[in-house]
Amino acid sequence: VDVPSRLPAKSARRGSVVVSKVGSKDNIHHHPGGGKKKIFDEKVPAAVKYGKVGSKVGSLDNLHHVPGGGDVHIINAPLKIHARSKVGSKDNLSHVPLGGHVAIVDEPVVYVSKGRVAKAAR
Numbered sequence: 560v561d562v563p564s565r566l567p568a569k570s571a572r573r574g575s576v577v578v579s580k581v582g583s584k585d586n587i588h589h590h591p592g593g594g595k596k597k598i599f600d601e602k603v604p605a606a607v608k609y610g611k612v613g614s615k616v617g618s619l620d621n622l623h624h625v626p627g628g629g630d631v632h633i634i635n636a637p638l639k640i641h642a643r644s645k646v647g648s649k650d651n652l653s654h655v656p657l658g659g660h661v662a663i664v665d666e667p668v669v670y671v672s673k674g675r676v677a678k679a680a681r
Contacts, residue, residue, distance in 0.1 A: 579585075605612070613619070644648075
């Protein structure tokens with residue numbers, strides 16, 4: 560068994576001998592910058608930030624408008640309706656039909672031999 564007497568040099572261990580296939584080590588010595596920006600936590604007044612700002616569509620043109628009206632009263636009273644029939648169907652409403660003086664007799668009829676009709680005796 561052949562054992563190497565010493566480890567490879569430090570630069571060989573970092574990958575200088577090995578070439579990446581996709582180019583991931585092209586910028587291996589890059590150090591990201593930044594940290595030069597500061598974020599302030601102070602509120603800037605709108606007048607300083609935007610100057611004189613007006614509404615876009617003129618919604619503040621009639622700002623002091625007071626709507627009128629209120630002089631209409633709603634009355635809640637029952638209606639007085641005098642309804643009548645359209646064709647006079649209630650003109651003779653108190654009519655009482657007469658009649659009933661005709662009697663229907665339900666008696667059996669007895670025939671006599673000579674063609675005369677006689678009433679049955681009861």
